[in-house]
Amino acid sequence: MRRQFPKMMFIFKSLIKHPFGTVAYQADFVKGKFDKLFGSQPAEMLTENDIKIGEIYDYAYRNYKMTPYDGVIDLFKVKTRLYFLDDLEFLGWKPYARHGVVVHDIAGDHKTFLFSPFDKEFGKVLQGVMDERTKSKEQFKDLRGQVVLKAV
Numbered sequence: 792m793r794r795q796f797p798k799m800m801f802i803f804k805s806l807i808k809h810p811f812g813t814v815a816y817q818a819d820f821v822k823g824k825f826d827k828l829f830g831s832q833p834a835e836m837l838t839e840n841d842i843k844i845g846e847i848y849d850y851a852y853r854n855y856k857m858t859p860y861d862g863v864i865d866l867f868k869v870k871t872r873l874y875f876l877d878d879l880e881f882l883g884w885k886p887y888a889r890h891g892v893v894v895h896d897i898a899g900d901h902k903t904f905l906f907s908p909f910d911k912e913f914g915k916v917l918q919g920v921m922d923e924r925t926k927s928k929e930q931f932k933d934l935r936g937q938v939v940l941k942a943v
Contacts, residue, residue: 794877802817805872805873809871809873812871812873812900813873816873816874820874857887858887859886859887859888859889860887860888860889861889861890862888862889862890863888863890863891863892863893864884864887864888864891864892864893865892865893865895865920865924866881866882866884866892866893866894866895867895867897867904867913867916867917868882868894868895868896868897869896869897869898869899869900869901869904870896870897870898870899871898871899871900872900872901873900873901874901880894881894893920895916895920897909897912897913897916898912898913899913
């Protein structure tokens with residue numbers, strides 16, 4: 792109950808702010824749950840590669856155990872969120888970042904931020920973060936005399 796009440800309040804507020812996106816997201820969510828529960832996706836629509844990817848994803852999900860990272864985590868967070876999350880600020884990453892989480896707000900929602908027109912803004916933000924992170928790293932030359940980063 793502690794989680795469901797805030798979740799329902801979020802969905803209600805989201806319906807007011809983004810009615811079409813919220814309805815579309817919730818409909819896809821319910822359809823996905825229904826399909827998974829009743830196996831209603833026709834088998835002929837799945838390729839052999841789809842099945843392999845699903846198996847690998849399921850294996851990784853069940854077996855991977857996250858451990859803290861000894862550095863800063865850069866989190867790219869969309870400005871329009873259509874789904875509920877318990878941790879609205881760091882999206883669950885804070886316990887895994889020993890040196891903190893830097894949040895970068897980007898335009899779009901979870902499904903659109905990689906598409907035009909949002910992709911260009913995301914690219915600029917991502918490039919800026921990469922430039923900032925790599926300029927502070929120590930450099931050294933490899934055996935051929937090429938400058939390479941010590942760590943990224």
